[in-house]
Amino acid sequence: MPPIKFGTSGWRAIIADEFTLDNVKRVVAAIARYVLASSGSRRPSLVVGYDTRFLSEKFAADAAAILAGYGIDCYLATGAVPTPTVAYEVLRRGTSGAINFTASHNPPEYNGIKYSMPNGAPALPEVTHEIEKQIEAGGQAPASGATAAIEKIDPHAAYLDALAHKVDLDVIREAGLRLVYDPLYGTGRGYLDGLLRDNGIGVFTIHDYRDVLFGGHPPEPAGEYMEPLKSAMRAMAGGAHLGLATDGDADRFGILDEGGAFISPNHILALLLDYLVESRTWLKKKKPNDKGWQGGAARSVATTHLIDAVAAHHKIPVYETPVGFKYIGELIEQDKLLLGGEESAGLTIRHHVPEKDGILACLLAAEMVAARRQPLARQLQDLFGKVGSYYPSRSNVTLSESVKKRFTERIGEEYNSFDGRRVVKTVRTDGLKLILEDGSWILFRLSGTEPVCRLYTEARTEKALEELTQAARRFLFG
Numbered sequence: 001m002p003p004i005k006f007g008t009s010g011w012r013a014i015i016a017d018e019f020t021l022d023n024v025k026r027v028v029a030a031i032a033r034y035v036l037a038s039s040g041s042r043r044p045s046l047v048v049g050y051d052t053r054f055l056s057e058k059f060a061a062d063a064a065a066i067l068a069g070y071g072i073d074c075y076l077a078t079g080a081v082p083t084p085t086v087a088y089e090v091l092r093r094g095t096s097g098a099i100n101f102t103a104s105h106n107p108p109e110y111n112g113i114k115y116s117m118p119n120g121a122p123a124l125p126e127v128t129h130e131i132e133k134q135i136e137a138g139g140q141a142p143a144s145g146a147t148a149a150i151e152k153i154d155p156h157a158a159y160l161d162a163l164a165h166k167v168d169l170d171v172i173r174e175a176g177l178r179l180v181y182d183p184l185y186g187t188g189r190g191y192l193d194g195l196l197r198d199n200g201i202g203v204f205t206i207h208d209y210r211d212v213l214f215g216g217h218p219p220e221p222a223g224e225y226m227e228p229l230k231s232a233m234r235a236m237a238g239g240a241h242l243g244l245a246t247d248g249d250a251d252r253f254g255i256l257d258e259g260g261a262f263i264s265p266n267h268i269l270a271l272l273l274d275y276l277v278e279s280r281t282w283l284k285k286k287k288p289n290d291k292g293w294q295g296g297a298a299r300s301v302a303t304t305h306l307i308d309a310v311a312a313h314h315k316i317p318v319y320e321t322p323v324g325f326k327y328i329g330e331l332i333e334q335d336k337l338l339l340g341g342e343e344s345a346g347l348t349i350r351h352h353v354p355e356k357d358g359i360l361a362c363l364l365a366a367e368m369v370a371a372r373r374q375p376l377a378r379q380l381q382d383l384f385g386k387v388g389s390y391y392p393s394r395s396n397v398t399l400s401e402s403v404k405k406r407f408t409e410r411i412g413e414e415y416n417s418f419d420g421r422r423v424v425k426t427v428r429t430d431g432l433k434l435i436l437e438d439g440s441w442i443l444f445r446l447s448g449t450e451p452v453c454r455l456y457t458e459a460r461t462e463k464a465l466e467e468l469t470q471a472a473r474r475f476l477f478g
Contacts, residue, residue, distance in 0.1 A: 004135050006128035008324040010114035012103045015054055019111045021062065027113050028063045028099065030134035032070040034127070035096050045073035047098035047153075049086040051187050051249045053111050054212040056080070056101045063099055064150045072096075074150045080210070082187040082250035084348075084357035085159040087120035091353065092158055094118075102187075105220035105247040108213045121329030121354035160195045166352060167363040168279075168371070169199045175370030178240045179203040181362070182229040184219040185211040188250035192359045204240075206232050214248065221245035221254025221345065221358070223262035230260035241375070242366055246358035252345040253358035255365050257376040266304035266392045267380055268365060269341035273297050273307055274383055275368045276339055276349065277314045293350055298328045298340035301429045302443055302456045306383075306390035307341070313387050322430035323445065329354030343394060343456070391465045392458040397476055399451045407453065407476060408446060418442065419471040440464060442472045 002018060004011055004027060011027060013019040035044045048064045050056035057080075064074040075093060077086075086098050097117050103110035115123045115131065123131070179196065181203050183189040189208040196203045206228060207215065217225050226245060233240035233256060243256030255263045280293035296317035299307045311318045319336065321327035325348075328340035332354040341347045346356035349364075365376070372379060384390075399407065411432045415423050418434050427433035431445035431454075443456040457472055459465040 004132065006115075006123070006132060008326075009104060009122060010100075010112050010128075012106055012110050012112035014109050015111050021059075024059050024062065024113065025066060026135055026138075027131075028066045029070070029139065030131050031099060031113075031115055032067050032072055033134050033139050034131050035072060036070060039096055042096075043073065044071075044096040045075065045093070047075045047077070047086055047089045047093065047095050047116075047155075048100075049077045049081040049083075049089075049098060050101040051103075052080045052185060052210045052212065053101070053103060053108070053248070056111060059101045059111070060099075063101070067099075068148045068150050071148045073148045075153045076150055078152050078154050080187045081155060082159075082191055082246075082359060083114070084251055084353055084355050084359060085155050085187075085191070087116060087353040087355035088159045088162060089153070089155040090116055090118065090120040092155075097123075100249070102249040104249050105218055105252055107218045108216075116355070119329070119333050119354055121333065122324070122326040124326050124330075156191065156194075160191065160198075162352075163195060163360060163363065164199070166349065166360065168367050169195075169201065169363075172196070172363075172366050172370045173199060173201045175373070177201075177242060177366060177370055178236055178238060179366060180229060180232045180236060180240045180243050181205045182207050182221075182226070182232075182243070182245040183250070184221065184225070184245060184247060185209065185214050186219050186246060186248040186250060188246035188359055191250065192244065192246065192362055195359075195363070204232060204236060219248035221247050221252060223254075226254060226256060226262060229256060233258075233260050242369055244362040244366065246362065247345075250358045251356035253347065253361035253365075254345065255362065255376065261377060263376050263380070264392065265341075265345035266306065266343050266390075268361070268376075269299070269339070269343075269347060270304060270306040270310050270390075271376065271379055271383060272347070272361070272364055272368060273339045273341075274310045274314070275372070276364075277310075277316065279368075279371060280338075293338050295336055295338040295350055298331045298337050300324070300328070300342045301427060301431070301433055302394070302445070302454075303341060303343040304390050304392045304458060305439070305441070306387070306392075309387035309390065310383070320427075320429060325356050343392065389460055390458060391460070391462050392456070393465055393469055394454070394456050395469070397453045397455050397473060399453055399476070401451060403477060404446065404451050404453075407444075411444060411446070418475070419468070438464075440468055442468065442475075444472070444476070
């Protein structure tokens with residue numbers, strides 16, 4: 001049997017290649033044994049969810065049967081469900097965690113299994129390593145007759161009710177925004193747009209049906225896949241104020257400004273941090289004894305330092321984490337954050353799930369535009385005027401095995417300068433990050449599964465960003 005390894009967001013593989021019924025059974029059985037071993041005297045239970053990918057509902061039903069055979073109670077979703085909704089259901093029901101069949105934003109030929117812990121957050125590396133050991137060991141099947149309950153659930157209403165208490169829907173409705181939403185054939189359909197419509201807010205939705213091929217491209221809300229959303233915005237009478245998109249399992253977001261301009265997730269995170277610090281004083285008006293939202297901001301090591309500048313402006317702390325939302329989830333659980341985010345379009349907020357939530361991010365962006373009565377591009381320029389400008393970039397650079405081996409050796413060296421500029425700080429939280437004297441920075445993260453280096457750069461002007469990125473590419477092959 002080939003080894004099965006979990007990445008930052010679970011195990012993902014190509015359907016009918018490695019992602020087979022037999023391998024799914026191996027993984028689910030290993031999770032069952034891990035849950036039983038870690039539950040102590042408590043009777044374990046798991047939420048089982050799935051996305052809109054090919055055979056996801058079949059995998060989920062089989063998983064529930066396996067878990068029940070191990071004596072683990074299951075709450076099996078009756079339809080495709082967003083990842084943040086699964087996380088919320090774990091917390092609401094107090095289960096031992098969740099198994100979610102999803103490959104998130106990956107291409108259509110992929111599927112995956114994500115295990116969430118009892119706090120609703122993605123499993124930490126020490127947990128997935130234990131599950132990998134259980135997979136390798138195999139273990140015995142449960143004794144016959146050791147069955148538990150399988151309950152069919154629809155987590156839709158409870159999750160949306162929670163969102164309605166975290167977003168000011170009245171502000172959105174009163175502003176009369178013209179909104180277009182693209183769930184990219186994924187699990188967000190009926191959730192984001194359903195909540196808006198139920199609260200008297202008009203929204204036009206495209207791609208709100210299941211297509212296991214996702215229109216022939218990855219269900220990722222990146223600029224290159226949002227042309228249909230741009231077209232729908234322009235076709236709306238008077239033009240749309242905002243285009244909103246979520247990925248296949250609705251944990252990532254994509255935002256188009258009026259006219260269809262794509263706004264970087266990095267910039268959206270910083271804008272929302274600034275807005276939440278300023279706006280959540282309305283809680284004091286509604287609840288006189290409430291001091292409003294307090295806490296800092298968290299970002300991964302690969303995420304824009306514009307967040308740091310906004311935090312400094314508002315005198316709140318910043319926490320830097322390795323890449324992987326599970327680390328931000330820990331800080332949310334500890335109630336240290338007002339907002340946590342990753343450059344890969346992941347966001348959560350205080351008193352919400354310790355998991356990425358693209359639906360929430362889109363709703364907050366709509367609230368921010370409605371409240372400020374300014375398009376996002378104008379808001380971003382205003383923010384730059386307050387704290388300075390920041391332009392981030394990310395790319396994947398394919399390396400030959402010889403170049404990768406040589407760079408792996410160089411990545412452990414110390415660097416006092418880079419491209420003629422002094423290095424003021426070296427960060428090895430996740431890869432090699434060099435912070436330069438002018439505030440620009442470079443991060444190199446080598447993939448553990450493919451010959452690719454994930455290259456992140458940020459500079460204070462667009463011209464400087466282009467120059468820095470080219471210098472970083474030369475450095476890779478030097």
